[in-house]
Amino acid sequence: MSSNYGPSSYLKKSSKAETGGSVSEIGESVDKQLEALDQKVADKTDELLQELDKMSNRIDALKSSTHTLVNEPIDQQQ
Known part of the structure; x- marks a missing residue:
């Protein structure tokens, strides 16, 4: 099962981007x-x-x- 989220998707994107960049540029990107x-995790948690x-x-009401x-x-009575 493939997902658009998760560490592997971010690693794939970062490895495709700026392969010739400096270590600091890659670090900033990461x-x-x-x-x-x-932020996505915080939003989903909320x-x-x-x-x-x-x-x-709902459970309390039930x-x-x-x-x-x-x-x-x-x-x-009938």
Whole structure:
């Protein structure tokens, strides 16, 4: 399975770019790529934490509804 993300894709891009560049230029390029990757990870982490919070709230609401239903008297009139 191939992915557009991950260390291997960044290494491939950096090896294609500036093969004749100085060590400092290559280092700067790698630093920029790492910063971009760190930002993507931070963004995805925030997104996943928000989703987790929503799911937790849904679970709490379901627990509350279930508790209410369990404790509600049953109407036996027909």
